[in-house]
Amino acid sequence: MLNCDRATFLISQAQDQPLSRAERYRLALHLSICKACRGFQTQMPFLRRAARAFAKADVDPQAPDSGESK
Amino acid sequence: MSADVVLSPAAKIDDSVFLEEVRRQMLQFAVQQLGDSSLAEDVVQDALVGALRNQKSFKGRAALRSWMFAILKNKIVDSIRRKSRISAHEEQIMRDEIDRAGPFDNRGHWRPDSQPQHWAQPDETLMGADFWRVFAICLDHLPPRQSRVFMMREVLELETDEICLALEVTAANLHVLLHRARLELRACLQKCWFAEGAR
Incomplete structure (x- = not known):
């Protein structure tokens, strides 16, 4: 059985390359019983x-506060 | 250097406020990515000059902005290829970073206070200036190598084999670094933005 460290590793890796059939199976099994890792996945x-939008964000992240946040 | 240097009288993009703002954004991005502010200045200046020289090939400010970031991306990748090979010593530091205690206990299960919580409305409507400030701070708090690979992968949108080639790391190492970066960034956003009372 995968632990959460290993499961989130596979979830992360799936962002970069397809998982093998065995990896997908073991991950699905883990996710079926682990709410925290399902949260990580979503x-x-x-x-x-967010990262992609960050490069093109129409704001200056270092601008001083113009007022209190919402 | 100021944007005035690249503002010729003939330039159509003649709004110096807009240009200065784009320049500042690009500079911040380049500094984060390169970790060297004078190199970043040079790279951004080159990208701006290139963009203004070729300004007939795009329409409007949004196009100009993405165009400049595309140039910047290429220049950053070039610089990294030239100057930032990861040495054996750095590789060791990287391994140490990886070995640091993360959000998991010694059995590899989430520590209770590290578990992902439900994020309310995590979509672009949230992404105002306040969100980007938090996002930038969280990126900044990543260990440098994690930050670099995360930016290359998710902000510059490079493929993993390109990153491995540029940084001379193995694919296995890259996956570990990306995993750690995503865990830390996620945790930081949860703590500083999504948690109740964070805003």
Whole structure:
């Protein structure tokens, strides 16, 4: 059985290259019983979208606060 | 150096406020990526000059911005190829970073306070200036090599084999670094942005 370290490694690796059939099977088995790793999995596409948008973000991240945040 | 250097009277992109803002964004990006501010200045200046010289080939500011970042990306990759080969010593530091205690206990299970929580509405509508500030801070807190590979993969959108080639690391090492970077960045965003009371 995969532990969470190994499961999140596979989830991360799947962002970069396809997993083998055996890896997919073991990961699916782990995810079926692990809510935290399911959470990690759903957050990976967001991380990617955010990183890509970051380069083109229409803001200066170091600008001083113009007011309190929402 | 200021944007005035590259602003010829004939330039159509003649809004110096806009140019200065793009320049600042590019510079920050380049410094994060290269870890060398004078090299970053040079690279950004080259990219700006290149963009202004070729400004007839794009329309509008959004296009100009992506165009400049595309040039910048190529220049950064060139610089990394030329100057940033990872030495045996750095490789060792990298391994030490990897071995640091992460969000898992010694059996490889999430520590209770490290578990991913539900993120409310994690979409682009959240991504205002405040979000980008937090995102930049979290990227900045990654160990340098993790930050570099994450930026190359997710911001510059390079393929993993290109990154392995540029940094002379093995694919296995790259996957480990990306895994650690994603874990740390995720944890930082959860703590500093998504957690209740973080904003």
